[in-house]
Amino acid sequence: MLKNIFAIEGIIVNINGEKRGRIEIDQNSGLIEKVNEPTGTADVILKDELIFPGFIDLHVHARECVDHSQDYKEDFSTASNAAINGGVVAFIEMPNNSTPPIDDKSYEAKKELTKKSKVEVVLYAGIGENTKPLSQNVPYKVYMGPSVGTLFFHSQEELEKVLRAYKGCSISFHCEDPTILEENKNQSTHEERRPKEAEMLAIDFALKMIEKYSLKGKICHCSVKEGIEKIKNAKMRKLNVVAEVSPHHLYFDQGSLSNANRDSMQMNPPLRTSIDRNYLIEALRVGTIDFIATDHAPHTKEEKLKGTSGTPQLDTYGPFTTWLIKEHNFTLQDIYRISAYNPAQFLNNFTHKPYGEIKEGYVGSLTVIDMNKPVKIIKEILKTKCSWSTFEGVTFPGSVIMTIIKGKIYGK
């Protein structure tokens, strides 16, 4: 078969550092054919821009569901546009739909919908009352307490009863304890209704379940210092656990809240103190937290005013990483690790071809960042269907100038 080779030359960021090089991608297979010295002739020749292995987002809500009841705010096609806009080449999508994917049949039915996406999509299967593991190897998501949707549990006992069947599975935990949430439901602010104790207690319980049932555990959207300390101790005990943090929790804290933005900023878990936020940044730097995962949750502005939790974050993924570099002195290797390499170690369990490195045989999906080209986030440049962002008005120090998906350019 005739090969269609796409060649790009520029500064390649890999685990060992940065080096000018040439990448050849076979557009038929979508895989990297060769990585070698630059020749001076290529389809794309870059100057100071940085080529990363494609960024991966392990926590996305695309909202499209087999009943299409929420297509008005996002679908797999628009979510993939937002992903490409943010430099994200693959994402794993959450199961809290009105018809949740919880068994082989509902999972396959939802998987059909993902064909509309331009980027690779893997689906989480939900865990709910009376569910069982699927026949194929998939990642699972469990909501301990009520958030968005109907997949949740009322108590730890109820959850453990179901989890027993999932021994050895890959399970991501939304950690907020239902009992503590219930006790605080009449408090006046979102932060008080979902106190940090709920997260800490739920993390304890998740870690216990991970150990007891030999799960491959992931703790979603960490927001509290004390919770991360627990994860750190568990990792040192060799527990099989990884942790996510969202740009929302890294960039904002309770000090960012005003009466004007309170509704749009609402997310579960809520924003915490600046002490927590600074700790999250350090934990991400030193590897206690493994990756950035956005928890992209595209609700409409009207829904936000009514109190729906979650914020759209895919469009701003790449620009946000440049803020970590400029404002918090993250190295390019740090970004490589938290946005590409580490999430790929998770994703690759569920894809046919591997992500996370610029190397022969790996998927030819790349993220190109220009550190010298700031971008101001405005409504007009967003691709998510819900068409707003908590980062509107923010100028990030660098931008995504090109996203390459399996050898095809999606430029700017």
Add this chain to the structure above:
Amino acid sequence: MKHILSANQFNKDDLEKILARAEVMEKQCKTGKIEKLLENKIVACIFFEPSTRTRLSFETAALKLGAQVISAENAMGNSSTYKGETIEDTTRMLCSYADIIVIRHPKAGTLDLAARVATKPLINAGDGINQHPSQGLLDVYTIKKEHGRLNNLNVVFGGDLLNSRTMRALVPFLRFYEGNTFYFVSPKELALPREYRNELKEKGISFKEMENLKEVLPVVDVLYMTRVQKERFANNADYEKVKNLFILKFQDLKNLKKDVIIMHALPKVNEIDQQIDTDPRAAYFRQAQNGLYVRMALLLYVLNL
């Protein structure tokens, strides 16, 4: 009654008994049902050199087993040694108070002098660059627990081997088992001392000496890191030349086997990237915890309990 003075004093049988006992101790600690076998006993911890970790873990081990503890943590400055008392006299006095005596001393060979006059069991908690048997035992225990075996291992010691008593305390135990190969990787200024190299050769131990850590990473099963200290070099330029060869970086993890264990006697400063701490292969914090169980086993061993 037995003394514990050196890793070289044990045979394979002794070692396996201690490891099995440590395993029992670990189980008892984890279930919270510890047999108080040292009730009414007094353990003295006398440290002529600072070491918070080793001292506290011996003291904890003693307390867990129901013993009481007397201790001097800065014995050089605050005890009669300061006034010129010999180690022999100090030991005689201690033996009249305590049932087990744990000693650390900066001078190599001091414990042997003490043992000549001791009427109660002595445990060497480190004597200069010479020996540190309880460290060696907790290291074997860690390797066994993490790898499930003590044979057919490629064991790399990286860093300062000239001054490493942890290395000296571990090698004698691992030679009881078949198929282990040792790689000693250090800058030449800090290579194995000649007499120790000769000793290894005489004993027929299979080992290689190298100057670059990176080359051995793909084959290693146990990577034991020690710190390369600036003060050990004649000048700054020599240090600058080699320092990065003995620092384990996050990107090195990629070149290591999936089931390698990274060990370190702690405290570590900059010889291991902080990002490695939470990797499952970083065993050093678990290693430190194992020290407690092994030291409990040793306190029982010296009293033939």
